[in-house]
Amino acid sequence: MVLPMSRATRVAGRLMPEISLLRRGRKSAARGGDDAEVEVSVPANFVCPISLEMMRDPVTAPTGITYDRESVEGWLARGHDTCPVTGRPVRLADLVPNHATRRMIQDWCVANRARGVERVPTPRVPVGEDDAEEVVAGVSAAARRGDVAACGAAAATARALGRESERNRRCLAGAGAAHALSSAFGLLAGEAPIVEGAVAGALGEILAALTVFFPLDEECRSCIASPPSLKSLASLLSHGGELAARVSAAVVLRELASSGDRHALEAIARAHGMCDALVGLVTSPVSSQATKAALVTAYYLVSSGDRAAARFAELGVVPAAVELLVDADKGTSEKALAVLDAALCADAGVESARAHALTVPVLVKKMFRVSDMATDFAVSALWRLCRAGASAAPCRAEALRVGAFQKLLLLLQVGCAGVTKERASELLKMLNGSRGSVECIETVDFKGLKRPF
Known part of the structure; x- marks a missing residue:
């Protein structure tokens, strides 16, 4: 053979x-x-x-x-x-x-x-099944005792071992690490819904460890999406003390929101202070990772229904997203445009966007040179602003002034498909009637625009 x-x-x-x-x-x-x-x-x-x-x-x-x-x-x-x-x-x-x-x-x-030969470092001993079960049992036992410090330390150990190698991560996951961490978070959160001090530190360690064992199954999501757990998550996002805890909380929320679990999404939307905390991370960013995670969660929440879209619009997500878009990188731009487009499904979101001097110029600027996804969301958001009502006329005039007509023509020539092509064509028809009376300027020139800050 x-x-x-x-x-x-x-x-x-x-x-x-x-x-x-x-x-x-x-x-x-x-x-x-x-x-x-x-x-x-x-x-x-x-x-x-x-x-x-x-x-x-x-x-x-x-x-x-x-x-x-x-x-x-x-x-x-x-x-x-x-x-x-x-x-x-x-x-x-x-x-x-x-x-x-x-x-x-x-x-x-x-x-x-x-x-020029570099010395090979002595490898760490990989985690065995017995060791993994011992670490996981330590997390669960400390949580049941209410020993905050020991639970945080055990979670930190699980996280460190899981990040050492994929083999360790699989071994700990097989021993039930995600379930133990989710349950521990629920137990500690139930005892102290307003988190601070040592409790905040332990909950932050648990969340940081939990991110190593994504994706979470239904049982884990159910633990994290319980009312006490979500209340603690909102508290961590708002005033969790350490930056790492706030980032981990935002990442875990993103995992819940993007999992397709309708019950978890509804629970997040109902959680007191959660929407405020998410908008706060966009308005006052603490890190790029936390901001992007908050935008993804906000997008799923805003897209879940008109009530959620209206709630986020009232909290100021539209101006926050617009301000973020001015100097955002590709990933942040895509996520902020998605949130903005979804928020414009609500009347309050449209009113807020039309009241902001930078909304239309930023949308026109982001039509090109970011990504196909950003183009789709930018065209959709501009279409929502310009399509109907007497208050849409100033938006159409502003769009013409900053070069939207030329960019839409170029977009159709370069090629786009589906809904984006339909909405770009409709926008051209809307803007065509006012072309002769509006002076066009470069879209990248914001010097002549009155900024509301």
């Missing part, structure tokens, strides 16, 4: 040293040193048969073949259950650290340090 990787194994000893040799030679030459011509050849027994790279964490299978841990665990995770070289059965639990080979590799790296 011809084994699938046997040929790769036979050539590894010849191929990999030459590849490494050329790489080292180029690096040395680039530095302009005296050793530019020195050749560094990696010994064949240091090369992983799968990756054809020097091993950093060698492990040996029962078949006697040594692999780099990351490579062979990835092989097994993809559904294989045999040794890549011999074809004999092998399991993850059968892999044994090869300390002798690892020390030889480290010694070789040290001996060749002058040639």
Whole structure:
């Protein structure tokens, strides 16, 4: 029988040293040193048969073949259950650290340090099933006792281990880490709905650990979406003290809102102070990650119904999104435009947008040079502002003045489809009647615009 990787194994000893040799030679030459011509050849027994790279964490299978841990665990995770070289059965639990080979590799790296070879660090011992169960049990036990400090410490341990490697993350997830953390958050939140001090720190650690084990299943979402938990989340978002806790709270809320769980979304919308806290993160950003997460959550909430859209419009999400768009990056622009377009489904949102001097210029500016998604939302939002009513006339005139007509023509020429094409065509018809009486300026020039701040 011809084994699938046997040929790769036979050539590894010849191929990999030459590849490494050329790489080292180029690096040395680039530095302009005296050793530019020195050749560094990696010994064949240091090369992983799968990756054809020097091993950093060698492990040996029962078949006697040594692999780099990351490579062979990835092989097994993809559904294989045999040794890549011999074809004999092998399991993850059968892999044994090869300390002798690892020390030889480290010694070789040290001996060749002058040639630019970096020492391979000693790998951390991966989490086993028993260790994972012990960590998860520690989180649950501390939460049941109401021991805030111990629960936060156990959650921090779970987070650190889960972030060390994908293998650790899967092992902890299999031991029920997400369920334990969600339940712990619910227990501590129920005891102290207004979070501060040590409780805020522990809840922040739990949320930070929970982000490592996304996506959350229905049971986990149910724990986090309970009224006491959501009240604590809103409190963390508003005045959670540490920045990390506020960011983690925003990220977990985004996970709930974007999961497609209707019950969780409705619970978030009903939670006292939640909408205010989300708009606050957009109005007064604390970090880019928190702002983007808040925008995604706000989008799902605003899109859930007219009542939610009206509520967010009353809280000032429209001017907040417009101000954010002036200097936003691509990701933030897409999310802010999505929120703005959804908020314009409510009359209060339209009134708020028409009252802001920068709304139309910013929308016209964002039609191009951001992304197709941003273009879709910008055209849709401008269409909502210009389509009907006597109060729409100033918006149409402003759109013409900042170059919307030319950009819409270009957009149709370049190509767009579906709803965006229909709305761009309708906008052109709306704007066509006023073209002769309006002077056009460059859309990027905001100097002549009266800003409300």
